[in-house]
Amino acid sequence: MIEVLLDNKNGNVWDITHLVTDLTWATSRTGKPASLDITFVRGGLYEERSFEFNNGDIIRFRKDDMNVFYGYVFSIDRGMDESVKLKAYDQVRYLLSNDYYRFADVTAAQIIQRIAEDNQLKVGRLDDTGYRIPKMLEEDKKLLDIICKAIDLTLISTKRIYVFYDDFGELSLRSVDDMRVDFALGEQSLLYDYQYSRSIDKETYNRIKLSQENKEENTKKIYIAQDSANIARWGQLQLYKSVDEQLNQAQISEMLNQLIQLKNREQKTLRVDALGDIRLRAGCVVPILIEELDINQTFLVDQCSHKIEGENHTMTLELRVI
Template sequence: MYEVLLDNKDGNVWDISNIVTGITWKTNRIGSPGSLDFTLIKGAIYQDVSFKVKNGDIVRFRYNDQNVFYGYVFSIDGGRDESVRIKCYDQIRYLLNKDTYVFAKVTAADIIQRIADDFNLKTGQITGTTYVIPTMVEDNQTLLDIIDKALVYTLQNTGVNFVLFDEFGTLTLRNVEDLLVDFIIGDNSLMTNYIMKSSIDQDTFNKVKLYKDNKKTGKRDVYIAQDSANMKAWGTLQLTQSVDEDKNEAQINALLNALITIKNRESKSLQVEAIGDVRVRAGSYVPIVINEYNISQPFLVDSATHRFDGDDYMMTLELKVI
């Protein structure tokens, strides 16, 4: 059913499928690499005496002949007993390195390709992003934070949401709209449990204030958009940020309207327990149907945790509305 291969990088590739248990594959849409955790049973009667595992080894995981995870051993936790815990990360782990970059007139896709080239990372499909970022100066920041910032700029200025992930050994950038799966999770379809949450506590703003320093007048120009009804209901939740000097009034107002549209709403999240399907990962767009809450729409997967235990395969999804 599943296949786990370990490549020692010395010409030996071991099929360890029969000596691993408790496989967990986890992906997050923002801020961290994909991971694969499993327990290795050492000293099994069918284990070759020359078998070894060390940090940096390549691990490939497939399920029902589908490519799932390609990554590298980053920690080995063993003792006197026969169980050894192995943690692997995909290529995005190397984007946690820090560096300094100065970008001018580039797209988010350009930034990803530049960083991948600089750090010898393999890329796959990098979907073009149309928004040209005027400048980005990043001093001693993680590469992943730099990329996330570029993708946020792209979302704010175009309304298009992109996700970066490792697709079996290659960095991939896709529009989330293109990652809509062709099946439903919900009542009478895969789902076994769910928890619904709505919040205005983290990323909700009903007043947006943009400003830039005007060198000609010596004053600060301020632009405001707000929703008075939501301000009355929730209180004032204000987002304030600067804009580039070279943006004209029309561009600033367009950004203002985009931000108030994106931010002026409750954040709705949903946790779903379901029968596993490896086609669902962080960044996927999944149709959800829950009659109790009159839900029948796609949700974006913020994180996905897949657990393989013998013949049992379940997944936990953290979802959000976009």
């Protein structure tokens, strides 16, 4: 059972559930706001004459008594027929503008809190990662990219994955350990199609090269970690990064070790089509069982799209090995 409410900020909250013909809710673990696309029939039998809708209106979507999506209308499309299409995004959409920030000795949660306050966005649960970023200077960068960079730096230093998302109207940062679901997807459970790939084409590196500049002495130090066996197998795949000159040798060595562990492996991805379960969204961790591929392990949901048409609810998940 779904519920779709539209608040046009004039004192009325409209229940348009009975007008909706199809709905798609899509989430991404990084780099994008969640979106809600709905199609409804204007002029329906139960529609009140005073019903109206505009960009900026608030849309709330619930399913099976669960809060799913809280966002704002960003586009309205209609033609000669009575069909109307609305696209809404959650608060993360407001983080796609560019700005300048300088941070020192802060956690990812503190960065999110500061940016949210500056942009009048609501904040909910923000987990303390326990890692303080020494320095970040971001000029003319998307606010969301700044937050994602802070989370990436935290991953490199702690090997712990955190997910940033809008939780029904509140910006949240959570460890994936708290986003594990208590059910599995498999050939005997919801899943009806899949596509599995193993790649070294993106995000795989067997040689890490870090450069540290000393401006006072006008010198540059180079630090390298590599896997010679994998270089012989795949060819040399190098990741080059410049690092802060304030870091000491022990910190740089630790960064090298963490990067080579994270990047020196095949990237395994799995796309599955399954019957819908609204508890799944990007950032969740879900067990996958596919006997034909000898897969029996947990995957991280990178992208998730739920489609509801009448009584039919399906979902497509793009997954990666943790």
